[in-house]
Amino acid sequence: MDLLALSRFQFAFTAFVHFIFVPLTLGLSVFIAITKTLYLKTKNPLYDELSMFLMKLFAINFAAGVATGLTMEFQFGTNWFQYSKFVGDIFGSPLAIEGLMAFFLESTFMGIFLYGRGRISEAMHTFSAWMVALGSNLSGLWILIANSWMQTPTGYKIVETQQGIRAELTDFWAAVLNHTTIIRFLHTVDAGQITAGFFVLGVMAYFLLKRKHVEMAKLGLKVAIIYTSIVSVLAIIFGDIHGYYVAKYQPLKLAMAEGIWNTEKGAPVIPIGWVDQKEQKTYAPIAIPGMASFLSYHDFNAEVKGINDLIKEYQQKAKDYESKVAELEKQYAVNPTPELKQQIAEYKAYAKAYNISHSDLPSVNIVFQSFHFMVGLGFLFVFISLWGLYLLKKGTIYQNTAFLKTVLYSIQLPFIASELGWFTAEVGRQPWLVQGMLKTADGVTYFNTSANVLFSVITFILIYTGIFVIYVKTMKKKVQEYAEKDVVVDYETVPNTVQVGMYSKDTKGGV
Incomplete structure (x- = not known):
């Protein structure tokens, strides 16, 4: 492997492992804040116990996320110097804000929540839970602001300096709130809520199957199934809107995700297929006519550009910019103004960036398969959550072994779906670090x-x-230890409780 391939693999590997922990951080913090708020409202101590238990698991996940995330920023300087030099003026700001604002907010209030119970008021304890949730999601927002700028850059100008051509920030808010930031943030955060929902469902199902902390598990399962049903349906809506923006601003990514090589109207969706990049062909045993056009542009007859035609289009753009550079350089020789110098630098950058060929493409099959499996899992999450809602309405969800085992063994699926979404976004952005x-x-x-x-x-x-193995073992150990733990609960304050853990309501004075 050459220098480029090794550098790409290193960043991809570290990002892959780090992103295992990100969705649960985003979602579980919100779920904990909701359960703690329910305790503040109902005074049911089972909600309080549930929120404390989940925050301990959150802390383990948070620690693993911090440990794996720190090294990624160093790679910008060690392995991606040219990138850092080109976009450091823009890319560095969101990363700095994320660390100074969001990270410290999240970590500080997590400590207050874990160690302030009984030392601060319940209202302040609840407030600290919401601050953890705010910090977690603000952290995600600033990272996605940086990433979205790479996908659809705005609010900048390209200049030539002694260090070479680089991008400089001209409009902070235009860069922050670019074309895709909001929907990308909503889609990513919602994926985190689904991950948290299924995580809680699985853990509560484990307790019910083991007949441990039954009443708390019932309460947690009920809240989680309602919560997961809402966010699972929202993911389909956000995904559809996100797809529309990808079609508009990143047509090459859309073409790779759908396996479309040649431009066509009424382009089909291929639910199951295989991409042969060498032959420039997508094998499709099943194809639904017009659906790719409809999902991308909300028009069954809309034209969807293919990979081959887009490459030709970009090559033509590169030639056009090269011609403009030659013309402007002649003007600059006569009238060397700063404006002409900047425009020459800008057109040089575009000419070089758009000069791509098929050899510059990533693995199209990875983009295609990642996208399709992610979508398939999204619809599976809707099905499972609606099944749970149906059982909840019937009053049989807590005894339905099939459902409990399904959600228990489905804990890892939202993690996989999130990784597949990340593959689609980041591999699909190639051959560019910064689009165009x-x-x-x-x-x-x-x-x-x-x-x-x-x-x-x-x-x-x-x-x-090693970090991942320790993380999995620690999480598993904490859940198993808690299953055997005697939870201290004042039963007189627990409404309609038949059993808490292994103890009946007849037990007085708590356990």
């Missing part, structure tokens, strides 16, 4: 060595694998 401005191949640290990167890749694989 900087190719991935031009962002690498050219003076680095393959040996250095290979050493760090092996080190990261060993360390990150």
Whole structure:
């Protein structure tokens, strides 16, 4: 593997492992805040117990996320120097704000929640839960602001300096609230809520199957199934809107995700298929005519551009910009103004960025399969949650072993769906680091060595694998230990409680 391939693999691997922990952080913090608010309203101590238990699991997940996320920022300097030099003026601001505002807000109030119980008022304890949720999701927002700028850049100008051509920020709010930031944030955060919903459903199902902390598990399962049903349906809506923006601003990503090689009207959706990139063909045993056009543009006859035609279009753009550069350089020789110099730098960057070929494309099949499996899992989540709602209405959800085992073994599925969504977004953005401005191949640290990167890749694989194994074992151990724990609850304050854990309501004075 050459320097570029190794640098890409290292960042992809670290991002993949780090993103395992991100969705649960986003979603579980909100769920904990909701359960704590329910306790404040109902005074049912089971809600309080549930929120404390879940916050301990959240803390483990948070620690793993921090440990795996810190190294990613260092890679911008070590492996992606050219990228950092090109966009550092813009990309650095959201990352700094995320650390200074969101991270410290989240970590500070998490400590208050975990260690302030009984030391601060219940209202302040509830407030701290909401601050953890706010911090978690603000963190996600600023990271997605940075990422969305890479996908659809706005609020910048390209200038030529002594260090070379680079992008400079001209409008902070235009860069922050660009074309896709809001819907990308909603879609990603909602995926986190689904992850949290299924996580809580699975853990509560485990308690019910083991007949441990039954009443708390029933309460948690009820809240989780209502919560998960709402966010699962919202994911379909957000996904549809997000797809529309991808079609409008990133047509090459859409073409790869749908496996469309040649431009066509009434383009079909291929639910199951395989992409042969060498032959430039997508094998489709099943195809639904017009659906890709409808889902992308809300028109069954809309034209969807294919990969081959888009590459030709981008190559023509590159030639057009090269012609403009030659013309402007002649004007600059006669009248060397700063405006002409900036425009020349801008057109040079665009000419280089749009000069792509088929060899610059990522694995189209990875984008295609990731996108389709993500969508399929999204509809599966809707089905499972609506099944749970039906059983809840019937009053049989707590005894339905099939449903309980289904949600228990489905805990990992939203994590997988989130990773697939990340693959679709980031692999699908290739061959650019910054859409239409900087190719991935031009962002690498050219003076680095393959040996250095290979050493760090092996080190990261060993360390990150160890972190993941410890994380899984610790989470599993905490849940199992809690299952055997005697929960201290004042039964006189628990309404309609038959059993708490292994103890009946006849027990007085708590356990």
